[in-house]
Amino acid sequence: MNSDSADHLLRVEDVHKRYGREEVLRGVSFTMERADTKVIIGASGTGKSTLLRCINKLTDPDQGRVWLENQEITGRRAPVNRIRSQMGFVFQDFNLFTHLPALDNVRIGPQRVKGIRRREATTLAQEALATVGLKEKAQSYPAQLSGGQQQRVAIARALAMSPKLMLFDEPTSALDPELIGEVLEVMVKLAKEGMTMLVVSHEMGFARTVADEIIFMEGGVILEQAPPESMFRNPQHKRTGEFLRKISDLYGESE
Amino acid sequence: MTAEIWSQVWQFTPTLLWAMLINVQLLLALIALGLVTGVVVALIEVYSPRPLAALALAYEWFFRGVPELVLLFLFYFGLTQMGMDISPFFAAVLALGFRSSGYQSQIFRGAIQSVPPGQLMAAHSLGMGTMKTIRYVILPQALRLSIPPWSNEFSAVFKDTTLAYGIGVVEIVRQARYISVRNFPLTLPVFILVAFMFLVLTYLGNWGLGRLEQRLHVPGLETHAKRGEAREL
Ligand SMILES: Nc1ncnc2c1ncn2[C@@H]1O[C@H](COP(=O)(O)OP(=O)(O)OP(=O)(O)O)[C@@H](O)[C@H]1O
């Protein structure tokens, strides 16, 4: 326990991760407050996914500490599963459970992890599906849904756990362009309703609409962190400006 | 063969059917033992630390490598010699069941490995531990995918139940022998009848498993199966 970290919803302190000879994360630190939305950007291979996975310990950091409120997930005897159950994770390629209809995909967390009774878990799942606009698809299997719908079910699956924090790893980059909007729309709604969100994404329209801060990562560290407008207008590093111009060209500025 | 002979065989049919019931019981017991053990061995092979996984592989290697009759003798005469009071039927269940688990574990291993790793990450991210992930995510998919190759194993071990003859179980082949020894002219028709019974029962078993597969079918799951099989080859 650390009285200091209780003030922040998430505190990431000096996280390092090495794969073989390559040090992918070289000391990453930042904090998030309740209802914050932060967007992480950076070139491919700079460790954005690795950072997100270190936060819920899907990957074990070599060094450094991570707290969710006053619970340290990196602690030696940390109840990892209990802390994970309080953080939603949305993957680039959805990762829905193939053998379960949408409703069961969403219900499995509350029912099997939190031990909530089936009937109440079903209600929770239906509410979560309604939030992402897929109430009528409750009985469809993942293979019967479009990519955008699958990703929305994945968001509902995370939401049904009533997480304190949601982590998104490039949630729209596996989607056809015409399906990106429906997912971003859900994410904007969540951010506006006060969900705490840490999002790896190069959708600058999204970042400008809801991000409190953009985190620019390069070479395994945070190079710059600032609110979107000031980062766009007045980047502190030359690399930040270059990268922002590059992704604006690449992704456009669709709101 | 005259109608006379067939009518004599007809007389023995109930006896043979009763004996076939022993084979069916043997089949059910050994395949259940093989299923449970096979799933556990496969899970250990895929998810345990090196030494334990190696042990499971050695187990598979042993039970797949030793001839069935030798296994039957090891379990029956071996255990009896060690002072255990074991019935031939039970010895046959153990010997053939463990042997089958060596084959079944290979089926399940392939199916388990074909569950996409991303889904395991998703399960962990919800806060599911290893046991819950296995129970709610891995096995429901892996077992479904295993049904087609498992049907082959089912047919194979059904036929293998006749090997229990070798340690004195009074199953259908032994019963047929008793009949034919006492009525030599009936030898050929009796064994034709036995063969016919196996054909019919194997057909019914595979038909039932096919139905089961259809009932448990989930859209989108078959693609993993194809990937899994391709990896096996
Ligand atoms: N499990 C792993 N084993 C070995 N190397 C890995 C592993 N995961 C990631 N890496 C390496 O770590 C580096 C950072 O990967 P990471 O996926 O975190 O980058 P990223 O910033 O998310 O990139 P992208 O934008 O392409 O998703 C890459 O060079 C990658 O090859």
Ligand SMILES: [Mg+2]
């Ligand atoms: Mg990534």
